[in-house]
Structure formats: structure tokens, C-alpha cells
Amino acid sequence: MxxxxxxxxxxxxxxxxxxxxxxxxxxxxxxxxxxxxxxxxxxxxxxxxxxxxxxxxxxxxxxxxxxxxxxxxxxxxxxxxxxxxxxxxxxxxxxxxxxxxxxxxxxxxxxxxxxxxxxxxxxxxxxxxxxxxxxxxxxxxxxxxxxxxxYYDAGSRSFYTVNRPIHKPADLSGLKIRVQESQTSMRMVSSLGGAPTPISWGELYTALSQGVVDGAENNPPSFFLSKHFEVSKYYTLDEHTYVPDxxxxxxxxxxxxxxxxxxxxxxxxxxxxxxxxELWEISTNEALAAVKAAGVEVIYPDKAAFIEQVKGMHESYRGEPVYELMQNIMSMQ
Missing domain, CATH: 3.40.190.170 (Bacterial extracellular solute-binding protein, family 7)
Structure with a gap:
């Protein structure tokens, strides 16, 4: 061997x-x-x-x-x-x-x-x-x-911000939102009115603290374990994407x-x-409870406005190979 x-x-x-x-x-x-x-x-x-x-x-x-x-x-x-x-x-x-x-x-x-x-x-x-x-x-x-x-469960990704609560897409206007190194993630934030700013995960806490960005988006356990809740006091569970590990x-x-x-x-x-x-479900519930206890305002917005806002982005993929994949996924029962 x-x-x-x-x-x-x-x-x-x-x-x-x-x-x-x-x-x-x-x-x-x-x-x-x-x-x-x-x-x-x-x-x-x-x-x-x-x-x-x-x-x-x-x-x-x-x-x-x-x-x-x-x-x-x-x-x-x-x-x-x-x-x-x-x-x-x-x-x-x-x-x-x-x-x-x-x-x-x-x-x-x-x-x-x-x-x-x-x-x-x-x-x-x-x-x-x-x-x-x-x-x-x-x-x-x-x-x-x-x-x-x-695939490992990474839950749904939602916006968190330092100074401004997000209740609807218009609230993202003018805000610099950290995204991963993904062109699609950048288009997503832009389609919702924010200004996408790629920053590495390890540098994000400092970027939030110093005002380099106004917010970011991630799942509850990552929001909690990264200690980003210490500087970001608003967490809007709009659940715009499900991005697995x-x-x-x-x-x-x-x-x-x-x-x-x-x-x-x-x-x-x-x-x-x-x-x-199984671990993820437990950690998600614990994370939400912990950030609420730390004073974070957790917001449950009406997702309809967010869904409507990104229809143009969906249509922009028409003619590309990923468009058929999107349709197959969305039509799956």
C-alpha cells in the first residue's frame, strides 16, 4: 500500500x-x-x-x-x-x-x-x-x-449592517456590502441596491469596525462565531441565497x-x-438566540419586495447555460 x-x-x-x-x-x-x-x-x-x-x-x-x-x-x-x-x-x-x-x-x-x-x-x-x-x-x-x-449545510445568507436596519431593498441603497469573491454575489447585491465590496473573510471584522464596509451577508452561525454581531447591530433575515459548503x-x-x-x-x-x-440546525438556533441576547435587532422582512427586485437579474441570464439550470431548479417540486 x-x-x-x-x-x-x-x-x-x-x-x-x-x-x-x-x-x-x-x-x-x-x-x-x-x-x-x-x-x-x-x-x-x-x-x-x-x-x-x-x-x-x-x-x-x-x-x-x-x-x-x-x-x-x-x-x-x-x-x-x-x-x-x-x-x-x-x-x-x-x-x-x-x-x-x-x-x-x-x-x-x-x-x-x-x-x-x-x-x-x-x-x-x-x-x-x-x-x-x-x-x-x-x-x-x-x-x-x-x-x-x-455538500455541507451553510443555511441561508442574509444581510447584517452596522448602523442602518434593512427592512426593504431600498434600505440597501448606498451601503457598501461585503461579498465573497464571486461575480454573481456582486451582481446580487447590486440588483438589490447595495454597493458590493469584495473583502476576505479574515479581514471583515476590521472592515466593519472601521467603516470600510457598512455591512455584509452570511448565515447565523457565521455571523455569531465571527463576532461580527459585536459591531453589526442589525440582522435582516431576508434569506436571499442558500449557498452550500x-x-x-x-x-x-x-x-x-x-x-x-x-x-x-x-x-x-x-x-x-x-x-x-443535525449540528447545523442546533448551531443556527443557538446563534440567533445569542445575537439577540447581545442586543442585535433581528428583522424578519417581507421577502416579496426582495424577490420582485431581483427578477431583472434572473432575466439577465436568459441565453446563458445557467439559465436552463435555474429553470430546472425552480420548477422542481
Whole structure:
């Protein structure tokens, strides 16, 4: 069986750490007869998705009889989402978790998740992900060496702001709203009247505190765990998009696993997806209760005005491949 290499590194700069991480593929002490998959992501260790990935590693170890393991590197230790994707593409990192929004730069079909009000509710969202449509989208990145293994629940994304409550789209007028590195997310905010401003997740707390942006949009657990509620006192649950997290493996690494190893890994991932959905529901309820207790005004707006506002954006995709995908999703019962 192919052996893998694992090392411990002390506190170094991210670039230096990433460089050593790459070198670990060709040097350091060997762990004989154990296939170790290195997984890196940018979430805090208290996040439901991180806990699910740890669970996945435990299940993989059990299913494989101890012949496969996952080493998880959280909190952006090895780079930003885009940097981690690039490491997967060259086979220097086995796995990562990214939001579907920045993934659209590699897999165009993923932009559909950042188009607002495509999904009617959470039940509709999961029916799509568990259908042939959702499964085919996971494989759509194979040509760029990014193979999807499963979707983790990231809930619905809603606006939060520092000084101005958002009750209707017109309230977003003139506000600088942080978005992910996604052209579709930028179009979404623009269509609702805001000024989209791409900023990395790690820099957002400071940007909100210093007035670089007036607000952002995300799900309740991320709003809470990031401590953005400390500076953003209004949270409007308009639920404009449902953007899942996608667990990816380097196609190069996947193809070097034998069929039994692939089956073990996929089973461990599938079980972690179910586990994470349970954790997510709990963390969402806890997050909303916590931010309310901290003095955040949680607003439940009439979504009809928001849905009407983005119809033009929907029509702007007519003639593009994603338009048919949108129609197929929206017509699914």
C-alpha cells in the first residue's frame, strides 16, 4: 500500500507553513501502511462544518480498519479558500471545504447558488442537492482537478449592517456590502441596491469596525462565531441565497486511491453530511438566540419586495447555460 508522509510544524508564517506543507509530500518521517489525507479549511474549530469533517476522519479510520486517516488543518492555517483550491489542483493538498460562491470561478455551474431566490425554502434546497442535478454539479469540476464529495449545510445568507436596519431593498441603497469573491454575489447585491465590496473573510471584522464596509451577508452561525454581531447591530433575515459548503478532493489524489479506499471515503463523507445537518440546525438556533441576547435587532422582512427586485437579474441570464439550470431548479417540486 502506498505510504504517506506527515510532519508537525511549529508556528510559522502562512506562506512558509504552506511551503513546508508541500515539501511534506516528499520528505519527513513515513507512516507506513496508512493513507493520510490532509484537509485544510478556513473555519473556526467550533464551527459545525469543522466538527463534521473531524467526524468524517474518525469514521474513515473506523471503516478502513485504521489504514486511512484525515489530518485537519483549520482556521486558514494553510491559506485562503482560493489558495487551498489551487493546492488541490496540483495535488499538494488532498481535501478542502469551500463555499460554492468562490468555487464558481473554477466550476461555472456553481454560480447558480449565488443567484438570489432560486430556492423556495430549505426543503426545496436539499431536494435539489440530493437529486441528479446536485450530484452532477459535484462532478462538474473534474476537468479542473476538483472533485466534489458532498455538500455541507451553510443555511441561508442574509444581510447584517452596522448602523442602518434593512427592512426593504431600498434600505440597501448606498451601503457598501461585503461579498465573497464571486461575480454573481456582486451582481446580487447590486440588483438589490447595495454597493458590493469584495473583502476576505479574515479581514471583515476590521472592515466593519472601521467603516470600510457598512455591512455584509452570511448565515447565523457565521455571523455569531465571527463576532461580527459585536459591531453589526442589525440582522435582516431576508434569506436571499442558500449557498452550500462543498467538500472537495483533488482529482489527482482521488484517482490514486483504490476502489475500496474511494468507497470508504465516500461513505465517511456521506455520514458526515448527515451529522453536520443535525449540528447545523442546533448551531443556527443557538446563534440567533445569542445575537439577540447581545442586543442585535433581528428583522424578519417581507421577502416579496426582495424577490420582485431581483427578477431583472434572473432575466439577465436568459441565453446563458445557467439559465436552463435555474429553470430546472425552480420548477422542481
Amino acid at each position: 502506498k505510504s504517506t508522509i506527515s510532519c508537525r510544524f511549529f508556528s510559522l508564517g502562512r506562506v512558509a507553513l504552506a511551503s513546508l506543507f508541500l515539501m511534506a509530500a516528499v520528505g519527513c518521517s513515513k507512516q507506513q501502511d496508512v493513507q493520510v489525507l490532509k484537509l485544510a479549511h478556513d473555519l473556526d474549530q467550533s464551527h459545525a462544518v469543522h466538527k463534521a469533517m473531524v467526524f468524517m476522519g474518525v469514521r474513515l479510520h473506523e471503516l478502513s480498519g485504521g489504514t486511512m486517516d484525515v489530518n485537519v488543518y483549520p482556521s486558514g492555517q494553510l491559506g485562503t479558500e482560493r489558495e487551498l483550491l489551487e493546492l488541490l489542483q496540483i495535488g499538494s493538498l488532498a481535501m478542502t471545504k469551500v463555499s460554492a460562491s468562490p468555487l464558481e470561478g473554477f466550476v461555472p455551474q456553481m454560480k447558480v447558488f449565488s443567484i438570489p431566490y432560486i430556492f423556495r425554502d430549505q426543503e426545496h434546497f436539499w431536494r435539489v442537492l440530493e437529486s441528479d442535478i446536485g450530484r452532477s454539479m459535484l462532478q462538474a469540476g473534474d476537468h479542473v482537478r476538483l472533485r466534489g464529495l458532498g 462543498v467538500l472537495l478532493i483533488s482529482s489527482h489524489i482521488w484517482n490514486n486511491l483504490n476502489p475500496q479506499q474511494q468507497a470508504w471515503l465516500q461513505q465517511a463523507v456521506d455520514e458526515s453530511v448527515d451529522h453536520q445537518r
